[in-house]
Amino acid sequence: MVSLWGSKNGDERSHGDDAENDGGDSGHQPRHSGGREPDERTRLLPPRNDGFLDPDDPAVSPYNLWSVRALRYLCVLFLVISFLWWVLLLVSIFVSPPMMHSRGSGFFDFSYTTLTLGNLLVAILFFSTPSKPMEWGSLVVAFFLLLDMIIIVAVARIRVEEGWVGIASVVWATLMALYNVLTDRVVAWGKKEEEERLTGRKETRRTLREWCAVLTASVIMVVMIIVVILLTATLILRSRDAGLAPPGKRYYVDGDKYQLHLACVGDATYNHQGQRNPTVLLEGGEDPVEDTFEDWVYDAYSNGTINRYCYYDRPGLGWSDNAPSPHSAGMTSDALSEALARAGEEPPWVVVSAGIGGIYSRIFSSRHREEVTGIMLVDAMHEDLLYQVAKPGRGFLLWARGIISPLGYDRLFGAIAKGRTPEDRVFGRSAYQGGKYIKAKLQENLVANSLTKNEVSQARHIQKPETPLVVVSSGINVRKDDEWKKKQKDLTKVTENLLSWDVVNAAPHEVWRTLEGRKVLEKRLGELVKG
Incomplete structure (x- = not known):
């Protein structure tokens, strides 16, 4: 390779070998650079006679x-x-x-x-x-x-x-x-x-x-x-x-592979016959249960409509760890059963769920058919719609988001520019940006239309038909989506004991965000708990 710059001393930058004679033969041209004929770059340079190699020689390495x-x-x-x-x-x-x-x-x-x-x-x-x-x-x-x-x-x-x-x-x-x-x-x-x-x-x-x-x-x-x-x-x-302490406790499940967060509010009460009154068991929707879904239940507890309720975070959400992959809804239901047992919680249960949480609660209800005394589905997802959760494109986007999530560009911006708090990031409006949440949704996507759909389909056949059932649907979703309306109607047949099907006219998917929706939910919950 020919260098771009010359050296300070011409004798150090020469590219020739020793002359064949001592300079006495004027008709004999010296050769340069290993016997090559001189060219326009080397013709005027004196030959090397010091025994060193050219700096561009490949041997200099x-x-x-x-x-x-x-x-x-x-x-x-x-x-x-x-x-x-x-x-x-x-x-x-x-x-x-x-x-x-x-x-x-x-x-x-x-x-x-x-x-x-x-x-x-x-x-x-x-x-x-x-x-x-x-x-x-x-x-x-x-x-x-x-x-x-x-x-x-x-x-x-x-x-x-x-x-x-x-x-x-x-x-x-x-x-x-x-x-x-x-x-x-x-x-x-x-x-x-x-x-x-x-x-x-x-x-x-x-x-x-x-x-x-x-x-x-x-x-x-x-x-x-x-x-x-x-x-x-x-x-x-x-x-x-990590310094944000969870309400309740974390319990090891699935052979101590990970921890599930479980919290309960209120004390156990008994009826005049000495039987334990039902505990409301909450199953959140797409987001952690603490993010607004628990609020209306807490209001019902404060108003005396219910005496006690428990809620938990599915693996990867809120304060719960991620579970091993693959992970289906049935595995989550089994983990919840184990956490309840380790916490010393006892049935009977009234299971309340929203959105995709309805899939999880129905599987749990079918596997505890004698312990569940009531089911409330709040604009819940039907098993025939799980293909929407399992779309390959959605899975790829979740994987891509997960790969770049450690950079925290959105979380850092939210913390610096928008004042997002640890509560926002753990279970609030910024929780969806966390790697644990994304991993949980990716796991949900991978098996939604296979393992999870099989589990919830089996649950329908196992479910105790006498279990009281309440279905509350979003009026907005029912009006704009005929398929959603059809599937909401089919959910009223999960058991043979339908108490009511309420369509809250002005309510979005998160029915509890409207005043009318909260009133309907609290009323129906009271009816389920008090039998």
């Missing part, structure tokens, strides 16, 4: 040193290991291997491993072109990864959610960033050593190709620094949210 070659081989090995780990983490989002379940979203460990892959790939691509921007960029990345590692290990809740998989991923990412700093320094040293040994001096110039490589690597390192800063900021936000 840091790869001459075994230590540099060993570092490159190790870099390739680490890249292969990281790729295999990355593939395993990608698979675990959809199917959790044994001992690989993350009680958090599973997207953070995947992000750290993706960052590691990028870091090692850049190091290999620009291995022989060390530069200060790459060295300092790797140091900055390593610093923030080390900070992330400290946060994950120090904050108990995050440590539990990420588990050994998340901790191993961030530790590996930190070590690889530090390794890149080491390789950059060693290659720079090896390059200097070989240049001094073979050309007689340290090279201070760069070719156009080398400048392009340095520029490209610098831009990539800037992007990586921005990514790792966002990861750290999101992790700090998570550590703040």
